[in-house]
Amino acid sequence: MNASAIEQLDPSQRSLNWLTDLFRTTFCGIQMAQRWVDLVLFEKLMDEVFPELVVEIGTWEGGLSLYLRMLTLQRKNPFHTFDILPPRREGNPLWKVLRMEECFTQEDVFGSGSVLRKLLASDRPAVLLLCDGGNKAREVREFALLLRPGEVIGAHDWGNEIGAADVRPLVEAEQLIPFWLPQCEAINSLWRFWVRG
Numbered sequence: 001m002n003a004s005a006i007e008q009l010d011p012s013q014r015s016l017n018w019l020t021d022l023f024r025t026t027f028c029g030i031q032m033a034q035r036w037v038d039l040v041l042f043e044k045l046m047d048e049v050f051p052e053l054v055v056e057i058g059t060w061e062g063g064l065s066l067y068l069r070m071l072t073l074q075r076k077n078p079f080h081t082f083d084i085l086p087p088r089r090e091g092n093p094l095w096k097v098l099r100m101e102e103c104f105t106q107e108d109v110f111g112s113g114s115v116l117r118k119l120l121a122s123d124r125p126a127v128l129l130l131c132d133g134g135n136k137a138r139e140v141r142e143f144a145l146l147l148r149p150g151e152v153i154g155a156h157d158w159g160n161e162i163g164a165a166d167v168r169p170l171v172e173a174e175q176l177i178p179f180w181l182p183q184c185e186a187i188n189s190l191w192r193f194w195v196r197g
């Protein structure tokens with residue numbers, strides 16, 4: 001449905017569309033490629049997984065990044081987000097208020113000397129790694145093996161950009177153990193999570 005078709009909808013349909021269309025969703029007015037209901041997953045993950053560091057691959061406009069920054073700031077934990085492109089900061093005063101520059105690295109995460117690779121390989125706190133960049137299957141395959149047992153990795157766009165065949169070798173080798181599938185399915189989320197075995 002294009003933008004003008006949406007304007008034709010009656011207001012109740014318009015807000016329903018906003019709830020389900022990944023590319024019309026905003027957090028505090030900044031676009032995020034998520035459904036709003038996905039945010040509840042991260043809210044709960046903070047309290048059930050207790051990550052000491054949250055890392056997002058794929059900042060895009062930064063809506064989800066702002067939310068994750070708030071969740072981690074509140075817990076006095078670091079957050080880091082990576083994108084090959086710079087996010088648009090105009091019209092995003094929260095980017096400055098939340099000191100997002102400290103959390104953002106512009107790079108190709110697959111580069112051999114990438115900051116992400118070095119960060120994951122370093123002596124760092126326990127991470128929650130969220131794969132939402134340009135190639136989710138490759139992100140999970142390459143970065144899952146840099147995690148430590150018990151750490152959690154998530155991938156977005158399940159069924160569209162990544163599927164069971166992409167993670168099967170890691171799951172069969174018990175390097176990744178499916179985690180929170182009922183929670184994701186209950187809210188019809190496109191996120192999937194695994195614990196590093």
Ligand SMILES: C[S@@+](CC[C@H](N)C(=O)[O-])C[C@H]1O[C@@H](n2cnc3c(N)ncnc32)[C@H](O)[C@@H]1O
Pocket residue numbers: 031032033034056057058059060061062063064065082083084085107108109110132133134135
């Ligand atoms: C689906 S969007 C991220 C959505 C964002 N997490 C959100 O919830 O709003 C994917 C992002 O990955 C970035 N990207 C693509 N390839 C990349 C790479 N090799 N390294 C880092 N970022 C990459 C793109 O520039 C794009 O902004």
